[in-house]
Amino acid sequence: MAKPQPTDAQTDAEPENTEAAESEARDPAQALADIxxxxxAERAxxxxxxMRALAELENTRKRAEKDRREAAIYGGSKLARDLLPVFDNLNRALNAADDQTRAAAKGLVEGVELTHRELLAVLGRHGVERVSPKPGDQFDPHLHEAMFEAPVPQYAAGQIIQVMTDGFRLHDQLLRPAQVGVSSTPSG
Structure with missing residues (x-):
């Protein structure tokens, strides 16, 4: 009996099926190892x-905690900064009151002094400190703002010779520098 001859379509299909079948039959362990x-790789x-998502979550948590702490500490800085002109005005009112005014309007002056002290106490309770340099102190650009410079013989260069306004800071943050006059090197 004669063997039937394969058609062209069967001839083309046989080698592919044979290779795949031989590959699977040849090494099923290799196929399993590839899978x-x-x-x-996908698990890694x-x-x-x-791990990256957890690290980002931890960083976000730490940032939020830091922001919360800073808000608790420095949250009132805008309000405190807005109250400083009130302090300045009360200070000017007290400095303008001479002995005659104090005698004539004793109750008014005492009320202004009380308000001045109470304002300082409230600011202090919220961490606002007064920066009050004195003439003769060394000028510190981190705390003071030089409004003018003048040669004054009894002061060394860089010493404060006059204080125009006090400065204030909230914890370690400067709200307003003290405005001062500074001695320059006396011309000799």
Whole structure:
């Protein structure tokens, strides 16, 4: 009996099916190892993404905690800064009152002094400190603002010779520098 001859379509299809069948039959362990390697790579990628997401979450938590602490400490800085002109006006009113005015309007002057002290107490309770340099203190650009410079013989260069307004700071943040006059090197 004669063997039937394959058609062209059968001839083309046989080698592919034969190779695939031979590949699977040849090494099923290799196919399983390839699947396992792909699974391990995907698992490693997912683990890396998870670790990155956890790290980002922790950083966000720390940033939020820091922002909350800073808001608690420095949240009132705008209000405190807005109250400083009130302090300045009360200070000017007290400095303008001479002995005659104090005698004539004793109750008014006492009321202004009381308001002045109470304002300082309230600011102090909220962490606002007064920066009050004295003539002869050394000029510090972190705390003072030089309004003018003049040669004054009894002061060394860089010493404060006059204080125009006090400065204020909230904890370690400067709200307003003290405005001062500074001695320059006396011309000799």
């Amino acid at each position: 396992e390697a792909a699974f391990d 990628e997912m683990r890396d993404r998870l």
